[in-house]
Amino acid sequence: xxxxxxxxxxxxxxxxxxxxxxxxxxxxxxxxxxxxxxxxxxxxxxxxxxxxxxxxxxxxxxxxxxxxxxxxxxxxxxxxxxxxxxxxxxxxxxxxxxxxxxxxxxxxxxxxxxxxxxxxxxx
Numbered sequence: 001x002x003x004x005x006x007x008x009x010x011x012x013x014x015x016x017x018x019x020x021x022x023x024x025x026x027x028x029x030x031x032x033x034x035x036x037x038x039x040x041x042x043x044x045x046x047x048x049x050x051x052x053x054x055x056x057x058x059x060x061x062x063x064x065x066x067x068x069x070x071x072x073x074x075x076x077x078x079x080x081x082x083x084x085x086x087x088x089x090x091x092x093x094x095x096x097x098x099x100x101x102x103x104x105x106x107x108x109x110x111x112x113x114x115x116x117x118x119x120x121x122x123x
Contacts, residue, residue, distance in 0.1 A: 003114025019080040021095030028076040037091035049104030092116035
């Protein structure tokens, strides 16, 4: 599966952005999806995940309540709604797809990763 993230940009602190990740293929609902981010000089970190059906979602505790992951299997797209953005949210955001039954939080459980989209939050 090929993944293409979009929707990043420059936003002021307190603002919102919605990221999208479009996937190729006809079996999108078979993939668990995740969003990760990597800030300059830092390791990649898990942001949010969602099961193939969309029934189950997973978040880092510090982001839950500000970030919401969702998916539209008819459009082969997963979204990340980000509200009340902070300067420390500045990073390249990646979407990833998994077919494994392992943890959504672990980057190495994902089979595919798309190119990222840059989010910059100014103070």
